[in-house]
Every structure is written in structure tokens, then in C-alpha cells.
Amino acid sequence: MKNTFFSMVFLLSFLLFLASTSGATVPCGTVDMKAAACVGYATGKQPKPSPACCSGLQQLAATVKTVDDKKNICRCLKNGVKAFAGVQDRLLSQIPTACNIKVGFPVSLNTNCET
Numbered sequence: 001m002k003n004t005f006f007s008m009v010f011l012l013s014f015l016l017f018l019a020s021t022s023g024a025t026v027p028c029g030t031v032d033m034k035a036a037a038c039v040g041y042a043t044g045k046q047p048k049p050s051p052a053c054c055s056g057l058q059q060l061a062a063t064v065k066t067v068d069d070k071k072n073i074c075r076c077l078k079n080g081v082k083a084f085a086g087v088q089d090r091l092l093s094q095i096p097t098a099c100n101i102k103v104g105f106p107v108s109l110n111t112n113c114e115t
Contacts, residue, residue, distance in 0.1 A: 025068065025069050025072040025073075026060065026063050026069065026072065026073060026076075028075075028076035028079065028080065031060060031073055031076035031077060031080065032076065032080045033056070034056035034057065034059055034060045035053070035056055035057060035060070035077060035080065036056070037049075037050050037052035037053040037056055038050075038053035038056070038057065038095055039084050039087070040053075041053060041091060041095065041098075042081070042084070042087045042088065042091050042092045042095065043084060043085075043086040043087055043088065043091075044086070044088055044091060048098060049095050049098045049099055053095070053099065054098070054099035054100070054101075057095065057096075057099050057101055058099065058101060060073055061101050061102075061103070070103075070104075071113050071114060074111060074113035075113045078109070078111065078113060081109065087109065089108055089109045089110070092107055092108065092109065093106065093107045093108055095107065
């Protein structure tokens with residue numbers, strides 16, 4: 001009986017932990033890793049976004065559950081792109097269409113992630 005009680009308390013605690021962490025936004029490290037394959041296209045070194053680029057961005061898009069998720073991913077991408085010289089705004093803006101991803105706002109180096 002005691003073991004059942006402790007098992008039940010452990011299970012409930014674990015479920016509450018999962019519920020509290022599932023609402024967390026995607027870390028920038030994960031965003032950077034998923035979007036890294038897009039740099040070749042965004043800098044003009046590849047003629048089109050690679051399958052890995054599109055796949056990574058589609059995976060990111062699937063994680064968006066709230067407006068705050070979208071804002072966080074936008075901020076991560078904007079900060080991440082600063083690390084790469086030669087990113088062309090016109091190419092960057094074409095990635096969502098080329099990868100068949102609906103983002104709901106214009107993609108640009110100048111995008112305001114807070115709106």
C-alpha cells in the first residue's frame with residue numbers, strides 16, 4: 001500500500017514536471033542548429049535552400065504553439081544570422097516560400113520580432 005502511494009505521488013509529480021516544461025520555448029541553440037543548413041542559400045552560395053534547410057525550418061514551425069514561441073524563434077534567428085557575413089536579405093525572404101512554410105509575416109533582416 002505504501003509503495004502504491006509513493007508510486008502515485010511520483011507519477012503525479014513527474015506529470016506536473018512534464019506539463020510545466022512542455023510550455024517552454026525552443027532554445028536558441030536548437031533554433032540555430034535547425035536553421036544552420038540555410039546559410040548556404042542565404043549567402044548566395046547555393047542556388048536553392050537545401051532539403052536539410054527546409055526540413056529544419058519545418059520542424060521549427062511545427063514547434064510553434066503560441067505567439068511567444070514565434071517571437072522567440074524570430075529573435076533567435078535574427079541573432080543567429082548576425083554571425084554569418086554575406087547574408088542577403090532578398091534570399092532570406094525567399095526561404096519560407098521555397099520551403100513551403102507559412103510564417104505569417106515578411107522574413108527580413110529588419111523584421112520586428114516583437115509585433
